[in-house]
Amino acid sequence: MNDSNQNAKSDITTKVYGKMDAGYMSLFHDNQKIGRVVFSDQGNQYEMAEGFEFDAEKIYKKNDSAQNYPKSYVQGCDEGWC
Secondary structure (H helix, E strand, C coil), X not given: CCHHHCCXXXXXXXXXXXXXXXXXXXXXXXXXXXXXXXXXXXXXXXXXXXXXXEECCEEEEECHHHCCCCCCCCCCHHHXXX
């Protein structure tokens, strides 16, 4: 497996929308809550759900290439599912 893809991420900034709540804005992508922005005198704080990241004024979705997929079609035969 190519290790360079395991830390890949996609810029989804233009696909994210927000809904105001009391003191913060909830962030959504594909109707899924992915985080929130908390407003304070010290500046905005971005709290992102697992698999999402805020960096350099952009929102990223981490690619799932690091999942534990079988390395070959025979991997796991000892587990009885071949």
